[in-house]
Amino acid sequence: MLLAIVLGLLGVVAGPAAPASAHAAFVGSSPAADSVVQVSPTQVVLTFTEVVNPVAGKVRVIAPDGTRVDRDDARSSGLQLIVPLKQVDEVGTYLVTFRVISADSHPIGGAFSFSYKSRSPGGPPSAVGGDLEASDAVLTALPIVRWTGYVGLLLMVGAVLVLALLWPQRLARGDPTLVIWLGAGLVALATVLELVLQVPYVAGGGLDNITGSDVREVLASQYGAAHLVRLGVLGASLVLLRPIVQGKGWGADRVLLAVLGTIGVATWSISGHPSASPIPTVTVISDMIHLASMSVWLGGLVMLIVFLLPRANGTELGAIVPVWSRWATYAVGALVLTGTAQGLIEIGTPAALFTTTYGWLLVAKVTIVAVALLVAALSHRMVGAVADESEGSAGRLRRVVIIEAAVAAVILGVTSVLVQVTPARTASTSAANYATVQTAVMTHSRFTLTVDLTPATVGTNQVHMYAATPDGQLATILQWTVRASLPEQGIEPIEATVLKISPDHATAQIGLPAAGTWKFTFELLLSEDTNGIVATDFIVRD
Numbered sequence: 001m002l003l004a005i006v007l008g009l010l011g012v013v014a015g016p017a018a019p020a021s022a023h024a025a026f027v028g029s030s031p032a033a034d035s036v037v038q039v040s041p042t043q044v045v046l047t048f049t050e051v052v053n054p055v056a057g058k059v060r061v062i063a064p065d066g067t068r069v070d071r072d073d074a075r076s077s078g079l080q081l082i083v084p085l086k087q088v089d090e091v092g093t094y095l096v097t098f099r100v101i102s103a104d105s106h107p108i109g110g111a112f113s114f115s116y117k118s119r120s121p122g123g124p125p126s127a128v129g130g131d132l133e134a135s136d137a138v139l140t141a142l143p144i145v146r147w148t149g150y151v152g153l154l155l156m157v158g159a160v161l162v163l164a165l166l167w168p169q170r171l172a173r174g175d176p177t178l179v180i181w182l183g184a185g186l187v188a189l190a191t192v193l194e195l196v197l198q199v200p201y202v203a204g205g206g207l208d209n210i211t212g213s214d215v216r217e218v219l220a221s222q223y224g225a226a227h228l229v230r231l232g233v234l235g236a237s238l239v240l241l242r243p244i245v246q247g248k249g250w251g252a253d254r255v256l257l258a259v260l261g262t263i264g265v266a267t268w269s270i271s272g273h274p275s276a277s278p279i280p281t282v283t284v285i286s287d288m289i290h291l292a293s294m295s296v297w298l299g300g301l302v303m304l305i306v307f308l309l310p311r312a313n314g315t316e317l318g319a320i321v322p323v324w325s326r327w328a329t330y331a332v333g334a335l336v337l338t339g340t341a342q343g344l345i346e347i348g349t350p351a352a353l354f355t356t357t358y359g360w361l362l363v364a365k366v367t368i369v370a371v372a373l374l375v376a377a378l379s380h381r382m383v384g385a386v387a388d389e390s391e392g393s394a395g396r397l398r399r400v401v402i403i404e405a406a407v408a409a410v411i412l413g414v415t416s417v418l419v420q421v422t423p424a425r426t427a428s429t430s431a432a433n434y435a436t437v438q439t440a441v442m443t444h445s446r447f448t449l450t451v452d453l454t455p456a457t458v459g460t461n462q463v464h465m466y467a468a469t470p471d472g473q474l475a476t477i478l479q480w481t482v483r484a485s486l487p488e489q490g491i492e493p494i495e496a497t498v499l500k501i502s503p504d505h506a507t508a509q510i511g512l513p514a515a516g517t518w519k520f521t522f523e524l525l526l527s528e529d530t531n532g533i534v535a536t537d538f539i540v541r542d
Contacts, residue, residue, distance in 0.1 A: 156187065184234060398536070447468065447532060520538055
C-alpha cells in the first residue's frame, strides 16, 4: 500500500507537465520575413539558435500560384537550414513553411513570407498540405510516458542496490525482486511508447496518419537509436541481475553490469536536451551523473520506507542506516553540483534567471532543493540513534524519510516541467536576435551571394555568407575576403576574420566601432585566377 502511495505521489507530481517545447528557436531568415527582394533568390536560408535537421517533405517554399519552388532537398549547415530553390521568376509573395527537429529531438515549425519585386494583392499563398502540429493526445501523453520511465529507473536502481549491498540475509527477497521487475517493466513500456509517440510528434498529427517513412526517420535518428540501445541494455541487465535476485555472489558480472548501467543512463542524456547545449560533452556527462544520483537517492528512499525500516531489526538497521546515509549524502551532493553546472549553462545570463519561465522554474527548484537538504540533514542526525538501537528511533526516522521522499517527489515534478521549457539562454537569444538580423542578396556574373549580419549593432558582429552559382547550385569558393568601411565618418576599411565552413558557406567576425551606414565589400576567389567583388550597405545601430 505504501509503495502504491509513493508511486502515486511521483505520478501525480510528474504527470501534469506542460507539452514539450522545442528547444531550438527560429531567429531569422534570408530573404527576411516580410521583405521585398529585387533579385531572384536561389535559396532560402533559415537561422536557428541550435543545429536542426529538416523533417522529410516538411520544408516548402510556395510560389504565388500555389506551386512549390523548393527543390525538396533542404540541408543543415551549422545553425542554418539551406533550402535550394528552382527559378524564382513569378512576381508576388512566396510562403516558406518549415518543420525541423532540434538536436534534443523536439520539433519546431513555423512559416513566413517574402515577396519578389512586389507583394501579391491577396497576401501569401496557402501552404500545400499544411504543416500539422502533433495532436493534443500525443502532446499530453509524451511527458506522462517519459516520466513513467524515470520512475521505473529509480525503482529498479534502488531495489538492485539495496538487494546487492544492504539487504539482511534473514529477510525474504520476493518483494524487492518484484520492485526490480516493476521498474524494468515501466522502463521498457515507457521506452517503447516514447518511440511510438515520437513518430507523430515529429511528423505532426496523430497516430492515425503516420507513414512508413515517418517511422524510419525516427528509428534512424539519434533519438531512435538511443531508445533501441536502452531496450537492449535493459534485457542484458536483467540477465546479469539474476545472481543478485537469488542472493548469490555476482563476481565479475558486476563490471559488465556497471558498463551496461552507464550506457543505459546515457541513452536518456544523449536523446534529450543535454546533447544540444553549447558544450554537450559537459552537459551529457553532468546529466548522466544527475540522473544516476536521483535514481540512487529516490530509489533508496522508497526501499528504506517500504521495506527496510518496517522489517529490519535494530541490529540490522544499526548497520544499514549509516551506510545508506553516506550514499544519500553523496547522491544529494552530486545532484546539487551537477544541477548547478547545468543551470549555469542553460541560464546563459544572470538577467535571464528572472525574465524567463525557465529561470523562474529553476529558482523554484533551488528553493525546494534547499528544503530537501534541511530534511535530509535532520534524518542524518537521527542515524546515530538508530545505530544505537534507541527505542522508537526507527519509527521516527521512517517518518522523516517519508517527508524527504515527498519533497524529492516535488523536485522531480518541477524538473519534469523544467526540461520541457525552452532554456533561458535560447529564449533570451531568440528574442534578442530575431529583430537584429539584416540580410542582403548580391549578384555577380559568376555567383549569387547571400549575407546575414548579426546583430547589426556597434561592437562585435557575425557575418554569414552563402554562395550559389547563377543556376542555383552550390558554389565552390576557395577564399573569402570581407571588409567594411564607414565613409561618412572617415573610417577606412576594416578587414574581418573569416572562417570557412563549407565550399559555399563561410562566417566572419568583425568589430564595428560606430553606428551608421556601413559599406561591406566581399571578394570571393573562385579559382586561382578568377575572383569576383560585390558590395552592399548595412545599417548599424548603437
